[in-house]
Amino acid sequence: MSDHKKNLDIKSILTENRLKGLWNLMSGYQGLYIGAMLYQTVAALAKSGTYLLLEYFVDNFLLAQTAGVDVWVVAVGFILLFLFQGVATFLSQKSAAQTAEGTIQRLRDYLYDHIQNLTFAYHAKTDTGDLVQRCTSDVDALRRFYADQAIGVGRIIILFLVNFIAILRLNTKLALLSVIVVPIVVFVSIYFFRKVSHAYEAYQEQDAILSTTLQENLSGVRVVKAFARQPYEITKFERDNLEKYKRGRKLLTIHSLFWPISDVLCGAQLLAGYYIGARMAISGDISIGTYMAYAGLVVWIIYPLRNLGRMIVQMSNGLVSYDRIYKIIKEDREPLDKGSFHGKEAIRGDIIFENVSFHYEDGSEVLHDISFECKAGMAIALLGSTGSGKTSLVNLLPRFYDFTEGVVLLDGYDLRLYSRRFLRERIGIVEQEPFLFSRSIYENITFGVKEEVSQEQVEQAAKMAAVHDVILGFPQGYKTLVGERGVTLSGGQKQRIAIARTFLKDPRILILDDSTSSVDAETEVHIQAAIHSLMQNRTTFIIAHRVQTIMKADLILVMDNGRIIQKGSHNELIQQDGIYHSIFDIQTKIEEDLQKEISSAS
Ligand SMILES: Nc1ncnc2c1ncn2[C@@H]1O[C@H](COP(=O)(O)OP(=O)(O)O)[C@@H](O)[C@H]1O
Ligand SMILES: [Mg+2]
Known part of the structure; x- marks a missing residue:
C-alpha cells in the first residue's frame, strides 16, 4: 500500500452523514470500487444478452428457419457471453x-x-x-x-x-x-x-x-x-x-x-x-x-x-x-506535543504550586487552594485518607489532567508551557499496582526507554531495584515471560520490576503512588531500600500511609478532602497538635506493641 493511502487523516474525512463518510473512508480505493461496479454492469449485460440470444435462437432456428447465420455462431455467442459474465463477476468481487x-x-x-x-x-x-x-x-x-x-x-x-x-x-x-x-x-x-x-x-x-x-x-x-x-x-x-x-x-x-x-x-x-x-x-x-x-x-x-x-x-x-x-x-486526541518546551532540554525539578484547584470534567472540586514549594532534589510526602486527592494532585504533574485554577511552576515556568510528551519523558511513576505486559521481563524493564540500552544497563537497574537475583532464579532469566503464558509474579516482585523500569528511565521527577502499601513486611524492606536509592538526586513525590516511610521527607503535606491541612517537616509537624501528631502516636504505639509481642514471644 502506498504511503498516501496509509497516512490518511480519517478523523477529518468522516462525516455525520453516514454514506458520505463511508465513501470518504474508501479514499484511494474509490476508483477500484467504481471499477467493481462497472464489472457488475458488464456481467449483467452479458446475462441479459444470453436470454436475448435465446429468443433469437428459438424464434429463428427452432420455430422457423429464418436465420441468416450458421448455428455454430449462436453457440459461440452463448459461450462468449457466459465467459464474459464469469470473468466480470470474478473481477468485480476481487476489486x-x-x-x-x-x-x-x-x-x-x-x-x-x-x-x-x-x-x-x-x-x-x-x-x-x-x-x-x-x-x-x-x-x-x-x-x-x-x-x-x-x-x-x-x-x-x-x-x-x-x-x-x-x-x-x-x-x-x-x-x-x-x-x-x-x-x-x-x-x-x-x-x-x-x-x-x-x-x-x-x-x-x-x-x-x-x-x-x-x-x-x-x-x-x-x-x-x-x-x-x-x-x-x-x-x-x-x-x-x-x-x-x-x-x-x-x-x-x-x-x-x-x-x-x-x-x-x-x-x-x-x-x-x-x-x-x-x-x-x-x-x-x-x-x-x-x-x-x-x-x-x-x-x-x-x-x-x-x-x-x-x-x-x-x-x-x-x-x-x-x-x-x-x-x-x-473524540479529541490529547495534544501530546503542544507547548513551548518539547526539545531535549533537561529540567531541574523545582516545583511550585500556587493556590491550585482542580476538578474532573464531571464532578465537584477535588483539590482546593493547594500551595507549596519544593526545590530540586527534595522529597515531598503526601499523607491522607483514601479519596483525599493525593493521586489527583500528583497526576497534575505529567499533565494527565490540567489544573483548573491557580498556577503550577516547573523551574519557574508555567507547567502548561511544557508539552505533555516532554513532561512524561522526564517524570517517572511507580504506581500502587504496576501493570506489566505479557511480554518478557526484559521488555517490561526497557518499556519506557527510547534509545537502545545494553544488557548491563538493564541488569544494573534490576540490581538497584533488588530484583536481579529473583529474575535469575527464573528458568529463562530476563527472557522469562510475565503473566498468563509465563511466570506469575508476586506483588512485591512486580513492584520491583516497575522500580527497575523507572531506574532505567532515569527521570528527574519521581512519583511513588502508594508503591509500598500492598506488599508484605519482608518485601517492603527490599522495596524500601530500592525506593530509597531511586529517590537520590530526584525531586520525589511519595504517597504512603506509614509515617516511618515518609518521616525522612523534606516536606510533608497532610491532606484531607482535597485540602492541605498541615505542612512541614517531620520535626515541625510533630511539635504541632494535629492529625500528623495523632497518626504518628497511633502508628508508633502499634509498632511498639508489635515489637513487645515479638520479643515476649521469643
Ligand atoms: N477520573 C476521575 N473522575 C472523577 N472523579 C475522580 C476521578 N479520579 C478520582 N476522582 C475523585 O477524586 C477524589 C480524589 O481521589 P484520589 O485523588 O484518587 O484520592 P487518593 O489518591 O487520595 O485516594 C475522590 O473523591 C475520587 O472519587
Ligand atoms: Mg490514590
Whole structure:
C-alpha cells in the first residue's frame, strides 16, 4: 500500500452523514470500487444478452428457419457471453474485496493509534469491553458493508435496470406489469430497515456490556476466587447474557417476519408475470422465443428485488457500526506535543504550586487552594485518607489532567508551557499496582526507554531495584515471560520490576503512588531500600500511609478532602497538635506493641 493511502487523516474525512463518510473512508480505493461496479454492469449485460440470444435462437432456428447465420455462431455467442459474465463477476468481487480489506486495515490501524492518544479523562469514563467491541465487531461489520452489501446493492440495481430494459425491448406492456410490486417491496424493506437498525444497535450495546463483564471477570479471576464470589459473578453474567439473548431474539424475529413477507410479494409477482406472458404467447401477441426469454429475464428482476430487501436490512448493521466507530474517532486526541518546551532540554525539578484547584470534567472540586514549594532534589510526602486527592494532585504533574485554577511552576515556568510528551519523558511513576505486559521481563524493564540500552544497563537497574537475583532464579532469566503464558509474579516482585523500569528511565521527577502499601513486611524492606536509592538526586513525590516511610521527607503535606491541612517537616509537624501528631502516636504505639509481642514471644 502506498504511503498516501496509509497516512490518511480519517478523523477529518468522516462525516455525520453516514454514506458520505463511508465513501470518504474508501479514499484511494474509490476508483477500484467504481471499477467493481462497472464489472457488475458488464456481467449483467452479458446475462441479459444470453436470454436475448435465446429468443433469437428459438424464434429463428427452432420455430422457423429464418436465420441468416450458421448455428455454430449462436453457440459461440452463448459461450462468449457466459465467459464474459464469469470473468466480470470474478473481477468485480476481487476489486470489492481488495477495497474492503484495504480500507478496513487502514481504519483498524487508525483506530488503535487514535485510542492510544485519547485523554485520560476519556479512558477513565469508557469501558474497555466497549472499546474492544467497537474495534473488532463493529469494524468487521464495516468490512462486510464494503465487501458484500454496498457492492451487493449496486449489483442488484444494475441487474434490475439492465434486465428491465431488456424486457421493455421485448414488450412494453409485459415489462410494466412485471414491476408493479417494486414500490411495495421497497417500502416494506425501508420499514424493516428502520426496525432492524434499532434492534441491532440495542444488540451491539448489550454485546459490549457482556464483553466488559467477561473481560473484567477474567482479569480479576483471582479476586473473584479469593472472595468466593463466583456465584455472584455467574449470576451477573447470566443476567447480562439473558438480556443479550432477548435482544438477539428480537432482532431475529424482525428478520424472520421480513423474509416471508418479501418472498410472498416477489413470488406472487413472478407467477403473475408468467401467467400474463403465457396468455400473451397463446394469443399470439408475443412469440414463443420472446416468452422464453421473458421467463428467464423476469427472474433476474424479481430475484434482485428480493435480495434488495435483505441487503438494505443488512446494511443497517454497517451503518449502525459506522456511527459507533465515528463516536470514538470524533473524540479529541490529547495534544501530546503542544507547548513551548518539547526539545531535549533537561529540567531541574523545582516545583511550585500556587493556590491550585482542580476538578474532573464531571464532578465537584477535588483539590482546593493547594500551595507549596519544593526545590530540586527534595522529597515531598503526601499523607491522607483514601479519596483525599493525593493521586489527583500528583497526576497534575505529567499533565494527565490540567489544573483548573491557580498556577503550577516547573523551574519557574508555567507547567502548561511544557508539552505533555516532554513532561512524561522526564517524570517517572511507580504506581500502587504496576501493570506489566505479557511480554518478557526484559521488555517490561526497557518499556519506557527510547534509545537502545545494553544488557548491563538493564541488569544494573534490576540490581538497584533488588530484583536481579529473583529474575535469575527464573528458568529463562530476563527472557522469562510475565503473566498468563509465563511466570506469575508476586506483588512485591512486580513492584520491583516497575522500580527497575523507572531506574532505567532515569527521570528527574519521581512519583511513588502508594508503591509500598500492598506488599508484605519482608518485601517492603527490599522495596524500601530500592525506593530509597531511586529517590537520590530526584525531586520525589511519595504517597504512603506509614509515617516511618515518609518521616525522612523534606516536606510533608497532610491532606484531607482535597485540602492541605498541615505542612512541614517531620520535626515541625510533630511539635504541632494535629492529625500528623495523632497518626504518628497511633502508628508508633502499634509498632511498639508489635515489637513487645515479638520479643515476649521469643
Ligand atoms: N477520573 C476521575 N473522575 C472523577 N472523579 C475522580 C476521578 N479520579 C478520582 N476522582 C475523585 O477524586 C477524589 C480524589 O481521589 P484520589 O485523588 O484518587 O484520592 P487518593 O489518591 O487520595 O485516594 C475522590 O473523591 C475520587 O472519587
Ligand atoms: Mg490514590
